[in-house]
Amino acid sequence: MKKHNFSAGPCILPSSVFKEASQAVLDFNNSGLSILEISHRSKDFVSVIEEARTLVLDLLGLQNKGYQALFLHGGASTQFLSVAYNLLEKKAAYLNTGTWSSKAIKEAKLFGEIIEVASSKDKQFNCIPKNYSVDQSFDYFHCTSNNTIYGTQIKEFPSVEIPMVCDMSSDIFSRELNFENFDLIYAGAQKNMGPAGTTLVVVKESILGKVSREIPSLFDYQIQIEKESMFNTPAVYAVYVSLLNLRWLQSLGGIKAIEKANHKKAQLLYSAIDNNSLFTGYAAKEDRSIMNATFNLKSKKLEPLFNDMCQEANINGINGHRSIGGYRASMYNALPISSVEILIEVMNQLERKA
Amino acid sequence: MKKHNFSAGPCILPSSVFKEASQAVLDFNNSGLSILEISHRSKDFVSVIEEARTLVLDLLGLQNKGYQALFLHGGASTQFLSVAYNLLEKKAAYLNTGTWSSKAIKEAKLFGEIIEVASSKDKQFNCIPKNYSVDQSFDYFHCTSNNTIYGTQIKEFPSVEIPMVCDMSSDIFSRELNFENFDLIYAGAQKNMGPAGTTLVVVKESILGKVSREIPSLFDYQIQIEKESMFNTPAVYAVYVSLLNLRWLQSLGGIKAIEKANHKKAQLLYSAIDNNSLFTGYAAKEDRSIMNATFNLKSKKLEPLFNDMCQEANINGINGHRSIGGYRASMYNALPISSVEILIEVMNQLERKA
Numbered sequence: 259m260k261k262h263n264f265s266a267g268p269c270i271l272p273s274s275v276f277k278e279a280s281q282a283v284l285d286f287n288n289s290g291l292s293i294l295e296i297s298h299r300s301k302d303f304v305s306v307i308e309e310a311r312t313l314v315l316d317l318l319g320l321q322n323k324g325y326q327a328l329f330l331h332g333g334a335s336t337q338f339l340s341v342a343y344n345l346l347e348k349k350a351a352y353l354n355t356g357t358w359s360s361k362a363i364k365e366a367k368l369f370g371e372i373i374e375v376a377s378s379k380d381k382q383f384n385c386i387p388k389n390y391s392v393d394q395s396f397d398y399f400h401c402t403s404n405n406t407i408y409g410t411q412i413k414e415f416p417s418v419e420i421p422m423v424c425d426m427s428s429d430i431f432s433r434e435l436n437f438e439n440f441d442l443i444y445a446g447a448q449k450n451m452g453p454a455g456t457t458l459v460v461v462k463e464s465i466l467g468k469v470s471r472e473i474p475s476l477f478d479y480q481i482q483i484e485k486e487s488m489f490n491t492p493a494v495y496a497v498y499v500s501l502l503n504l505r506w507l508q509s510l511g512g513i514k515a516i517e518k519a520n521h522k523k524a525q526l527l528y529s530a531i532d533n534n535s536l537f538t539g540y541a542a543k544e545d546r547s548i549m550n551a552t553f554n555l556k557s558k559k560l561e562p563l564f565n566d567m568c569q570e571a572n573i574n575g576i577n578g579h580r581s582i583g584g585y586r587a588s589m590y591n592a593l594p595i596s597s598v599e600i601l602i603e604v605m606n607q608l609e610r611k612a
Numbered sequence: 613m614k615k616h617n618f619s620a621g622p623c624i625l626p627s628s629v630f631k632e633a634s635q636a637v638l639d640f641n642n643s644g645l646s647i648l649e650i651s652h653r654s655k656d657f658v659s660v661i662e663e664a665r666t667l668v669l670d671l672l673g674l675q676n677k678g679y680q681a682l683f684l685h686g687g688a689s690t691q692f693l694s695v696a697y698n699l700l701e702k703k704a705a706y707l708n709t710g711t712w713s714s715k716a717i718k719e720a721k722l723f724g725e726i727i728e729v730a731s732s733k734d735k736q737f738n739c740i741p742k743n744y745s746v747d748q749s750f751d752y753f754h755c756t757s758n759n760t761i762y763g764t765q766i767k768e769f770p771s772v773e774i775p776m777v778c779d780m781s782s783d784i785f786s787r788e789l790n791f792e793n794f795d796l797i798y799a800g801a802q803k804n805m806g807p808a809g810t811t812l813v814v815v816k817e818s819i820l821g822k823v824s825r826e827i828p829s830l831f832d833y834q835i836q837i838e839k840e841s842m843f844n845t846p847a848v849y850a851v852y853v854s855l856l857n858l859r860w861l862q863s864l865g866g867i868k869a870i871e872k873a874n875h876k877k878a879q880l881l882y883s884a885i886d887n888n889s890l891f892t893g894y895a896a897k898e899d900r901s902i903m904n905a906t907f908n909l910k911s912k913k914l915e916p917l918f919n920d921m922c923q924e925a926n927i928n929g930i931n932g933h934r935s936i937g938g939y940r941a942s943m944y945n946a947l948p949i950s951s952v953e954i955l956i957e958v959m960n961q962l963e964r965k966a
Contacts, residue, residue, distance in 0.1 A: 261644045265651050268848055276646045283630055290615045290926065293629045294807040294853065297619050297929060331809075332685040332830070335844040339828050365828055448845055453648040455685075455809045455847035474693050474719055476686070489674035490689040491802055493809035494622055495849060499648065572644065575651060 262597035265575030266406050266588045267428065268448040275592075277503045282498065286311050290437060293498055298491050303498075307487060310501040315456060317504065317512055318437045328459040328479070329487045329497045334427045334446040337457060338362040340477040341400065341423055341442065342369035347469045351375045351396040351420075355412070356383040356405040357581065358425060366400070369471075375399075380410075381517045382582075383408040390471040392418045398441070398465075404429035406449075407579040409552030409586060414563035415439060421465045429549050430458070431507060432591055433517045449549070450591045452500030455493040507591065516591050523589045523598045524548040530602040536560060536610050539585060554584040557612075571604050573597075618906060619929030620760050620942045621782065622802040629856045629946075636852065647852055649758040652845050657852075661841060664855040668812060671858065671866055672791045682813040682833070683841045683851045688800040691811060692716040695754065695777055695796065696723035701823045705729045705750040705774075709766070710737040710759040711935065712779060716794060720754070723825075729753070736763040736936075739896035746772045752795070752819075758783035760803075761933040763895040763906030763940060769793060770955045775819045783903050784812070785861060786945055787871045795819045803903070804945045806854030807846040828880035861945065868947050877943045877952045878902035884956040888963050894938060906939040911966075918962050925958050927951075 286293040287302055296303055307329060314327040320413040330336070336398065340362060342350070346369045354360055354377035366372050373396070376387035392399045398421040404411040406428045415422070421441035430445040437443065441462045448454040459479065466480050475481050475489060482489055510516060528546060531537045531553045540552035555561055568576060578584035587601060617624040640647040651659055661683060668681040682688070692715060692919055696704070696834045700723045708714060708731035721724050727750070730741035737759065746753045748782060752775040758765040760782045765948050769776070775795035784799040791797065802808040815832065829835050829843060829951060836843055864870060885891045885907045894906035909915055922930060932938035 260875055263645060265649060268649055268652065268845065271646070276637055276648065279648065280634045283637060285633035288792040291617060291928065292625070294620060294630065294633065295617055295624045296624055298622065298808065299934075308802060331687055331690065333844040334687065335830050339830065352877075360797055365830075446845065453849055454652065454845045454848055472722055474722060475715075476689050476693065491622065491800065491808045493847060493850065495807055496809055496847065504883075574645065580653075609851045 261572045262600050263574045264587045264589070264593065264597070264601070266586060267446075267590075268454045268577070269588060269590045271452070271503055271534070272506045272591045272592045275413055275499065275506055278502050279499045283451040293495055296494070298494055303494060306498050306501050307492065310497055310504060311487070313501070313504040313508060314460065317431060317508060318460065320437055320460065323438060324462050324464055325370075325460055326463055326483045328461070328482050329492055329500070330457045330459055330482060331490075331493060333454075333457055334358070334425055334444055335361065335365075336477075337425070337459065338365035339442040340459075340479070341398075341444070342366040343471070343473045343477045344466060344469065344479050345398050345421065345423070346370040346426055346441070347397050349373060349396055351392045351399045353377075353387065353390070353399070353401040354379060355402050355410060357535045358427070359402045362400060362402070362425060384410065384536035384540055386410050386412050386545040390416070391414060393418065394419050396420050398423050400424070404547050404549055406586075406588070407582060409550045410545040411549065413545070421462075429547070431516070432520050432549055434502050434513050447496055447500050452503050453496050455496030456500060499586045502580065506591060518590065519595065520548050520589065523593065523595050524551065526595070526602060527551050527587060527589065527598050530605055534605050536609050536612055537605065540582070549588060550589060551587045551589065552578060552582070552584060553587075560608065560612055563611070564604075567608060568601075569601055569606050573601055573604065576601070615926045615928040616954050617928045618941045618943070618947070618951070618955070619938060620933070621944075622808045623942060623944045624945045624946045625806070625853070625857055626860045628864050629860055632856050633853045634863060647849055650848070652842060652848055657848060660852050660855050661846065664851055664858060665841070665950065666856040667855070667862060668814065671785060672814065674791055674814065677792060678818055679814055679816050680837045682815070682836050683846055683854070684811045684813055684836060685830075685844075685847060687808075687811055688712070688779055688798055689715065689719075689812065690831075691779070691798040692719035694813075694833070695752075695798070695829045696720040697825070697827045697831045698763050698823065698833050699752050699775065699777070699796070700724040703727060703749050703750055705746045707731075707741065707744070707755040708733060709740055709756050709764060710762050712759065712781070713756045716754060716756070717778060724751075726842070738764065738894055740764050740766050740899040744770070746770060746774065748773050750774050755779070758901050758903055760904045760931060760940075760942070761935060763901045763904045764899040764904065765901035767899070775816075783901070785867055785870070786874050786903055788867050801850055801854050807850050809850030810854060818852055873949065874902050874943065874945065877947065877949050878905065880949070880956060881905050881941060881943065881952050888959050890963050890966060891959065894936070903943060905943065906932060906936070906938060906940045907941075914962065914966055917965070918958075921958050921962060922955075925954055927955055927958065930955070
């Protein structure tokens with residue numbers, strides 16, 4: 259029996275993607291070779307990574323606008339460093355909206371002065387700071403668009419006149435934004451793009467080449483652009499599965515279509531949380547993420563019963579992050595609305611029982 | 613029809629590994645979930661990475677000897693940096709045996725003084741330098757055990773009284789060595805360990821914590837040890853397929869058994885190269901790699917015919933590296949001896965025809 263997978267990441271991908279990805283491990287493109295044993299320099303794989311890079315720019319509406327899409331190693335955490343390596347000359351402005359922003363700040367501090375222009379730490383990161391300003395004295399502004407742990411999401415990005423860098427690991431390809439407002443977007447693959455093991459970087463070329471330090475080759479975006487994401491052997495399979503997933507998204511109608519579905523799922527679940535007397539939401543209502551809904555049982559006593567009921571209903575991965583506890587239902591692109599309906603049904607059953 | 617895959621990496625893995633790896637993409641451990649959609653913090657995956665780490669130390673004979681095995685991101689190229697970040701205080705000694713050593717040297721230079729204690733560059737890297745010495749004034753000595761591009765391999769490692777660091781990307785798990793002589797071994801997975809996308813680091817803990825610089829968290833071996841390779845989301849699938857491959861190796865009888873098979877394959881192919889009037893080997897005989905045999909047709913005119921004959925015989929991936937041309941037959945652990953026999957048969961057919 260297939261599970262209802264609300265895992266926060268790595269997360270559910272479409273079952274059609276799993277099928278094709280499984281077949282390619284046995285025989286890729288009828289080549290008589292597994293996707294796991296082919297050279298990354300083979301025509302077949304070069305065409306995979308090229309198509310993936312093109313699809314990314316197409317889906318984001320950034321084709322022919324001076325941007326490059328790269329598939330790199332190391333997870334978004336490596337980008338915490340790479341961003342600073344490539345862009346930080348003197349000082350940068352960071353918005354602190356939780357664990358991931360805080361980690362990005364910590365690592366960037368090795369390279370220059372980091373100013374937190376705003377933080378919601380005093381509110382346990384249950385909301386997004388507003389009404390801050392970022393002047394032109396900074397090398398760049400960095401923010402995290404969606405905070406998986408707290409279930410908050412930036413709805414309106416500030417208007418800044420310096421390069422805007424955004425960690426979109428957990429909501430890229432889930433909603434329409436004016437992506438041209440961003441100069442560098444990065445995202446670990448393992449939410450809406452693909453499996454763990456590769457990281458997307460979308461960068462406007464004109465912001466590069468302006469720092470005075472020597473950058474290690476592997477982290478130098480200009481070198482990675484020149485080498486077409488193949489400075490070293492890329493994570494072949496993770497890139498391939500990402501391509502399958504991007505193709506799926508395109509076939510559905512792209513970001514516009516999936517955003518509609520995502521809003522519907524989120525609306526259903528949040529109204530169930532608000533209308534069920536046993537539950538309470540964690541994040542401030544106006545900042546609620548459409549990807550990760552965080553919520554708690556008002557009475558901790560009911561947790562064992564609710565957990566059992568979820569398990570019985572084949573619901574997987576709704577425990578909150580170990581740092582804040584409670585529950586978290588992640589509703590990434592590939593999660594069907596039927597899974598959300600099942601979760602709501604279990605929540606309502608609990609209310610009737612309790 | 614299955615190919616004879618001599619690809620230099622990513623490379624052939626056992627077909628039993630491909631089968632199990634393919635199945636896990638559909639349903640991992642009968643969990644109702646794909647290996648690609650499970651949390652890296654789930655019990656199932658934690659047990660995968662723990663078993664893989666244990667198996668590595670078991671196979672290398674390093675269990676309970678003060679070593680830790682880590683599965684990290686970024687390919688061996690990231691280790692060019694990490695090694696220097698963690699170990700280079702003032703100056704380090706590097707042996708230059710080709711492209712990969714040269715790249716390791718280039719990146720380490722960002723962190724301190726690098727002395728090339730010996731180099732075979734003036735011989736187009738067709739041999740391994742001998743008769744050099746490494747004194748105790750260096751922070752560590754770095755070498756590359758096997759050079760995929762040139763087909764050379766270090767048979768005897770120097771005896772040094774400083775930490776010995778070795779890039780074993782292309783021959784780890786292929787031959788018995790006294791692994792205790794090494795203080796840090798690293799290897800991109802995509803040869804004898806698994807698919808591209810994860811990197812093994814085996815490090816003696818006692819050499820760590822001695823540099824004065826601040827190390828980015830992701831590259832700090834001590835942090836990765838403490839976090840059990842999960843400072844950030846690991847490359848789940850690449851680690852899983854590596855585990856399957858390590859299990860396969862153990863079931864065969866470990867490194868001792870595979871080394872015997874590897875020697876047999878290499879012996880067969882090298883004697884075919886030496887005995888065939890049309891071919892000539894690239895690497896100095898005493899330094900020939902048992903993993904990658906590099907050779908040339910004496911007459912370039914025969915290349916198109918030989919290429920066609922190879923293709924007809926379902927032989928894949930024997931073109932030499934683009935930097936030196938010619939041919940390269942990589943005979944990693946999973947390559948069956950029957951594939952080597954087919955290649956030799958084609959070489960002999962060519963001799964009869966020409």
